[in-house]
Amino acid sequence: MDTLEKIINTADFLRAKGFIAPEAGIILGTGLGGLTREIENAIEVNYADIPGFPVSTVRSHAGKLIYGDFGGRKIVAMSGRFHYYEGYGAEQIAFPVRVMTELGIKALFLSNASGGTNPAFSIGDIMIITDHINLLPNPLMGPNDDCIGPRFPDMSEPYDKKLIAKADAIAARLGIPVQHGIYLSTTGPTFETPAEYRHFRIMGADAVGMSTTPEVIIARHRHIPCFAFSIITDLGVDGKIQYITEEFVQKAAAESEVLMTRIMKELIATF
Ligand code: HPA
Numbered sequence: 001m002d003t004l005e006k007i008i009n010t011a012d013f014l015r016a017k018g019f020i021a022p023e024a025g026i027i028l029g030t031g032l033g034g035l036t037r038e039i040e041n042a043i044e045v046n047y048a049d050i051p052g053f054p055v056s057t058v059r060s061h062a063g064k065l066i067y068g069d070f071g072g073r074k075i076v077a078m079s080g081r082f083h084y085y086e087g088y089g090a091e092q093i094a095f096p097v098r099v100m101t102e103l104g105i106k107a108l109f110l111s112n113a114s115g116g117t118n119p120a121f122s123i124g125d126i127m128i129i130t131d132h133i134n135l136l137p138n139p140l141m142g143p144n145d146d147c148i149g150p151r152f153p154d155m156s157e158p159y160d161k162k163l164i165a166k167a168d169a170i171a172a173r174l175g176i177p178v179q180h181g182i183y184l185s186t187t188g189p190t191f192e193t194p195a196e197y198r199h200f201r202i203m204g205a206d207a208v209g210m211s212t213t214p215e216v217i218i219a220r221h222r223h224i225p226c227f228a229f230s231i232i233t234d235l236g237v238d239g240k241i242q243y244i245t246e247e248f249v250q251k252a253a254a255e256s257e258v259l260m261t262r263i264m265k266e267l268i269a270t271f
Pocket of ligand 1: 236
C-alpha cells in the first residue's frame with residue numbers, strides 16, 4: 001500500500017470512531033499531557049489500536065489519540081509523540097501528523113519541554129517558538145509523494161506569524177509572561193554537554209529539545225499553519241547547568257503547564 005492510501009485508510013478508520021472534521025491538531029510534550037484532561041466529550045483510541053500507528057515507548061507518554069471539544073472547537077490531540085531517539089524512522093514520525101492533516105485540521109498546535117540556552121531565560125519560562133533549527137533527520141527525506149506536498153517545501157514561515165501575534169495578545173491580557181525564541185532540535189537521548197549547549201547558543205538557539213521540528217516540517221509540507229510552545233525546564237547556560245533527569249524535566253514542565261494551557265485554550269478558541 002502506498003503512503004497516501006495508508007494515510008487515507010487510517011483517517012477513515014478514525015472517522016468511523018467519531019473523529020469527524022477536527023479543526024485543530026494538538027501534539028503535547030513531556031510532562032505536558034494534562035491539557036488532555038480538559039478535552040470534553042472525549043473519544044480516545046490507543047495508538048496500539050490504530051492501523052499504521054507506531055506505538056509510543058516513553059514512560060511519561062500515554063500513547064493515545066484523543067478527539068473532542070477544547071476551547072469550543074473540535075480537536076484531535078496526540079497524547080504522547082514519537083521521537084527519533086526511540087528508534088522510529090521518518091515515515092513513522094510523519095504518519096500521525098499526516099493522518100491529522102487528512103482528517104482536515106486547519107492548524108497544528110504543539111508543545112515541548114526544552115533546555116534554555118538564552119541567558120535571559122529562567123526555569124519555568126513559557127517560550128513561543130518563532131523559528132527553528134532542525135538538526136534531526138529531515139522527515140521528508142526519501143521519495144516524495146507529490147499528492148501530499150512539494151518535493152522542496154518552503155520553510156519561510158514555519159510558525160504562523162498571525163497565531164504568534166494572537167498568542168501574545170492573549171498572554172498579555174491574561175497577565176502571563178511569555179518569551180519568544182528559536183528552538184533547536186537534536187536527536188537526544190542524551191541531554192547536552194556544557195560545550196554542546198554553548199555550541200547551540202552560538203548557532204542561534206534560545207532553547208534545545210528533542211522533538212517538534214519533524215512534526216512542523218510534515219505539517220508545513222501540507223501548508224498547515226503551526227504554533228508551538230516550549231517550556232524551559234532546565235538551563236544550558238554557563239554557571240547555571242545542573243544535573244538533570246527526566247523527572248526533573250517533567251516536574252518543571254508541569255509547573256508551567258497550567259498557564260500554557262490557558263493561553264492555548266483561548267488561542268484555539270479564536271484562531
Ligand atoms: N536538552 C534537550 N532536550 C531537553 C532538555 C535539554 O536540556 N530539557 C528538556 N528537554
